[in-house]
Amino acid sequence: MQQHWLFLSVAIVSEVVATSALKAAEGFTRLWPSLLVVGGYALAFYFLSLTLRTLPVAVAYAIWSGVGVALVTLAAWLLYGQRLDAAAIIGLSLIVAGVVVLNAFSGTASH
Template sequence: MNNWLFLSVAIVAEVVATSALKASDGFSNPWPSLLVVAGYGAAFFFLSLTLRTIPVGIAYAVWSGVGLVLITLVAWLLYGQRLDAAAIVGMLLIVAGVVVLNVFSKASAH
């Protein structure tokens, strides 16, 4: 169970870092820039712990799929990014793919 907790921490750290990347203004703003470096460092550290037991393809699919949806929500809430119907349907398909991988695939480590 710790593996999924580690993956969750990696996802949240990556979302925080990516959110701060915009605010860093090309690394010219020091505090958001520091958050970017720390966030990505934490994300890769916890992802590496995850990969001890969860196959890399599964872990990366979950990380990228959930991370994409979360960062899009953050961009919508914080930066006013607009989402059209195609974007929403696409994200739902990504979430569905992650669910299928974890619920129905024998490749996933349960």
């Protein structure tokens, strides 16, 4: 695995943890979830910045946001019992499909 993919993976996971903790932070009124949010976002942006040394910003951000949206949705379902309707599932599938197309078929992704 090339190092920039590892950095991007850490950035995505950190962002998903931070975003998922936002609900538990209750408007930053609860200390530990709030610290998880701030620390998670700091780690996410640090590792995203390392990723941008070698990957184009458009590609890195598309992957980060697309995979992040899908994982945050999964976390919301598992942690908070949030449900999705058919339109939401189709929309999320289109986001994931866009990331796959970008990586599989675009010359932009290979830097």
